[in-house]
Amino acid sequence: MLSRTAASLYWIGRYVERAEFTARLIEATMRLDSLSHTPAGAGAWESALAVVAADYGFAITGESLTPTSVSRYLTLSHDNPSSIRACLDAARGNARAVRTALSREAWESINRAWLGVRDRASTGGQGATLALIDSLKAEARGFEGALHRMLRNEASHFVRLGAAVERGDNTARLIDVKYHLLLPEGEKVGGVLDRDQWTTILQTVSAVTAYRWLYRDGLTALNVADLLILRGEMPRSLAASCDEVAMILTNIGKRTGLQGEADRLARLRQTALARATTRNIINGGLHEYLTAFIAENARLDQAIGAQFRFA
């Protein structure tokens, strides 16, 4: 397989995952915002911007920070390089270039999602925004489904590799921002505000029910960290992302007969996560831990690019 083809497929995976994550983030933020009689709503949109590292970009547009302006910026803005529209533009551009490496269903789900936002000027009111988010989530699920029905060759491996790498990054950012930046000083952990925040996180990664199944003792910061970082059975946890990345790299290695630095980094990370405990992580500083994970994830991304000659 051509390196460029592999790179395009990898980035399709990353962009579709990022678009879906942003859609979920907006949805969860809207819920948090609707609780705005409590102080939780006030910083909701600001924190959403921080999660996707778009706070600076939004500030320089000069727009005032309102639910409508932020959700428009995150969904449709041409100025925001990681708006849902920008992600789908990039995913579709890549998909067109490697059209023959994708199955028809996979191409169509990307194309449909792209058509859904292509000509939208505004996200509309809350109802319209939620409808748009729902349809985007449906298309992303459709894409994942189509991917699973594709031939299990390098093409599908690279798309899933991109998605897994992106997922780890997104989850880490989500926990980091919510946990550290937004818990106002003096607020007691376990208070009402705190519970709303944690629920928002769980919703963003569609883990509310999963949490209830796994932990019987109500919402605690420790449990949420455990679920989203260490639980391999939780699909959007860091551990699951690391397992998946390592497994896919192994599969690619089996087909091409080559392994390299990316494989080494992925396994190293996997082993470290398997040994970690929530207590250790919290004691060492959650923020520091997550920052290191994000940097490590970026190094892995670089190593993948180098190993398969993306650039």
Added chain:
Amino acid sequence: MSGGKAFDEIYGSDAAGAREEFAALARWIEETPATELERRQHAAEAAFRQLGITFAVYGEEESAERIIPFDIVPRIFSAGEWARLQEGLEQRVLAINAFLDDIYGERRILADGIIPPELIFGNPQFRTEVSGARPPHGIYAHICGIDMVRTGPDQFFVLEDNARTPSGVSYMLENREAMIRLCPELFDTYEVEPVDSYPDMLRETLRSVAPRGSGHEPVCVLLTPGHFNSAFYEHSFLADNLGIELVEAADLEVDDDFVWMRTIEGRVRVDVIYRRIDDDFIDPLVFRPDSVLGVPGLMAAYLAGNVALANAPGTGVADDKAIYSYMPEIVRYYSGGEPKLPNVETWRCREGQALQYTLDNLESLVVKLVDGSGGYGMLVGPTASKAEIERFREALAAEPHRYIAQPTLALSTVPTLTAKGVAPRHVDFRPFCLTGTNGVTIVPGGLTRVALREGSLVVNSSQGGGTKDSLILAGAKRRQRQSQSQSGQQQDQSIDRSLLQQEGGMSVAIGLGQAQGGQIQKLGDTIQSQSLAGPAHDSSDER
């Protein structure tokens, strides 16, 4: 080149009923209700749209990705008609290759005074960069699309030789697929030569010109400018069907004069590049430095003989419209025989008398830019407005050497589905000729383009043209197979012969200059009278 009513390929000239061999097709056209034809045509176009067989119109937004209209009524050639075309095409592409080998080599044709040297050396398509460097196996134009028009039962003319990167072959293949699916009854009635062998033929041709020695499977790739190119669908379609990688410039790198493609498993050496990028853009170190579509160092690898480029750089000088008017002489010079396919009569406006004639007759002529293509920069006198004619008059007076003029031909028509039912529309034809070390291979078929507007003669897709399937009847199949293998032998002989003649220093003294137009006219006449009187072919093909 007669005036009056155009020749219809199914019904002939005099509307006395269908030509004998095509009576069944005529009946099919007459008996299938127009609504049914429309339904099938829509089904075909819907399928094309879903497949994404689109082209972009330059100068429009991305949203202007369009499909080329498809016409459900096929065009049809008898086995005899095709056999004659095939002979003429073989002769022509052999001559084109011999001409290129000569022009970039010894330049005998210039020494012998057949072509004015300034036409070569002043030609923007002439690439001094490849002068003296023979491509692998001495083949330049591996893939030619020869545009043909027809004015009568036996009057075929070459309108244009496309020896750079001719496109449209994907339509030939997809149109046939649509026809087989939507009109299977036609294939019950007629035994039609298959076209789906084209990818195999092309792969064989590409493999045959690989520079590396035996015992090694050549690595062929298709080099595309990328998915923004108007013909990208065709590029990906061909790469898929040939089973070769579709590469962009960024996928290739040149190291020590070898070309490598970057894959996830490491570098793979490339032997043959079927490039769909113009000369100007293939290597920024040699041609346009601002090209981002090209591969730096590619030309060095090519000149070192380490990679074959199909087509070779510099072939544009052979299909240039200024050279076109000399093609009969070129064919005669290298084949030693009369051209089996005549040119359309052409006035070279660079010549004073021809210019005067053109200016005096603008209303009845077709005037073309020598370096234009795609129907841009073209005047069709009889349908042009006064203002357009005046604009061309000024342009001609200012830069006469940039133009040629041709008579407005009464192009043949083929029944075509229109809003008002089936009606005759003008067509042209582009067969695809492949040249490798295994000789010339021509797939029995081609791209028929049809001018969908009533009376229009412009068939370019960018100007509102459509396409049709082109059926070649298998006829007496066994007999044709025989003659094919015979012509294969003759072909080899004729190469040898032309080489011998070159070495023997054949001098063809033809009065060039002012008498040119008349000579070509005469040539056309002789060919016509020959073929009308000629007992050479099966009379059952005639009506």
